[in-house]
Amino acid sequence: MKDFDEIVLLGTRFHKLKVNELIDFTVKSAIRKKKTIISHVNVRGMNFAYELPWYQDFLNKSDLVFCDGFGVLLGAKICGCSVNSSHRMTCPDYIEDLALACEHNNISLFLLAGKPGTVEKAITKLTAIAPSLRIQGHHGYFDKSGEDNEYVIQQINQFKPGILYIGFGMPLQERWILNNSDKIQAKVFLPLGACLDFYTDSVYRGPRWMTECGLEWLARLLTEPRRLWQRYVIGNPLFFFRVSQEWLKKLWKKRSRTSSQY
DSSP states (O other), X not given: OOOOEEEEETTXXXXXXXXXXXXXXXXXXXXXXXXXXXXEEOHHHHHHHHHOHHHHHHHHHSSEEEEOOHHHHHHHHHTTOOOOGGGBOOHHHHHHHHHHHHHHTTOOEEEEESSTTHHHHHHHHHXXXXXXXXXXXXXXXXXXXXXXXXXHHHHHHHHOOSEEEEESOTTHHHHHHHHHGGGOOOSEEEEOTTHHXXXXXXXXXXXXXXXXXXXXXXXXXXXXXXXXXXXXXXXXXXXXXXXXXXHHHHHHHHHHHHHHTO
């Protein structure tokens, strides 16, 4: 399959690709025998990776990592990387295209996310546009260890999905994959956070003009300030402070090399 350019920011890598390339990679991976992990980064994920070695290792060892945040693109630009808005994609915007691609290629999809009822709403919407899609699901509000966890894994393994979408939020979903992927019969592991909540309108993303120009975080903050203030009010400035430090280090190294030549 196609190799994508890698961008490394704050020690964490992600790939430079567009949404049609992501869907194509996901579908082709589901046809292969090898298990594949497709991850994503946003500002919150970058902060987790900076602070949690195991999380950064998870991202850096994933088969593909796409960008799901304008803040990450801006950080990459500050550090001299050539990226643009087409290299950022967020699941609610392409999940129907992914479902159509799965239907066309006879690839099954298992949704593991959301509160009870959310998966059922998502399946109803997706089968309305892809009626032949083989799809099942289970809510994400279960004990991630013990009998509950084993029961859910049994449900997944009975279905044997080509693609398993996991939406528990960062970093719980990534830790769950690490702990359980060896015993799960799925081809592609796709941790996508709150995608189904947004897709089914269970959680408000904000108006389209805000989501398309990088202000979705502000809409969410205004909607749920008590729950999200720390993530955005503290997390966003912290990320850009770290990016500025990396930029200064690169600038210093460049000037040092230049001065050593004279």
